[in-house]
Amino acid sequence: MAASCLIRVFSAKFLRKPVAFSRKVLYSIAHTHTFDCPSKTYDEWEGPFLEKTPKFYIVEAAALPEIFLKVAEAKRMLETGETDKVNEATKAVGISRSAFYKYRDSIAPFQNLMAGRIITFQLMLKNKSGVLSSLLSIFAACGANILTINQAIPTGGRAMVTVSAETGELKCSLEELLRRIEGTSGVVKAEMVAG
Template identity: 65%
Template sequence: MGRETKYYIVSAEALPEIFVKVAEAKRMMQTGECDTVGEATQMVGISRSAFYKYKDAVQPFNDLKTQRIITFYGSLKDAPGVLSSVLGCFAQSGANILTINQSIPVNGCAGVTIAAETSHMVESLETLLDNAEGIEGVVKFEVLAGG
């Protein structure tokens, strides 16, 4: 259904330092410790260009064997049935949705955050992400956090 992205769980100690620093900069911005990319990159000691080069490819991933509640984020076009189709992917995968938060659409897209309990999934996490991102009207769909 579109992309062929593969995901790997790798110990932070095995990663090149730049990836760990990009993840830390993203965390600092999400928690409000830093207000800007410039401030976050300066604090972790990387260039803004390095941050932008890797920011979409680096996601912290908590141990999903012990923490089975995963938070997903999607950017959905403001069209009838898009959210319903995404929720159908969750039902098909066996994930149990705990919460759904959708923002009011701005510029034709709405952000949606879905927390789901995933211990009884019959499909892989990658399959769920691929299926959701393959839906017409889904601009972006990714794991926001485990835990």
């Protein structure tokens, strides 16, 4: 019997619900029958019992159901001190408390999600003097701490630049920072990649 297998005990009533875990051997108990199954290690087990890593998507607010936007607004009211009670916040935005509690951990504004993280910006710049300097001034004005700058050799009058910045001390939202970058003379294209 392999020592690196998983012990998983199932109750007879809830055959598919895990009751106990260990890194020894996989056992299934169903109606007082025990079956040895040392064929899979803990890391190889891909059954429906292990928690899935949550997936995150960046979605434009207009595409979200109204309930998510109202939950986000209620959270904002609570975080900013506009109100200090969940009941008041939910009444103000027109949702039930149960809806708020159901979705409150599932939605956050993009800038809050990325706060304190390293964000990578991929930029296509015109090969003109002062364009990169202007961009760095925008990052500084917004409070972004630039960690790395990589620039490819310009071809066809354009150069790809990758800027990684720490966003913990931002004075504006990430959306506003990206808007300012895109509005800079000499910037052909700007994309933000969460890091």
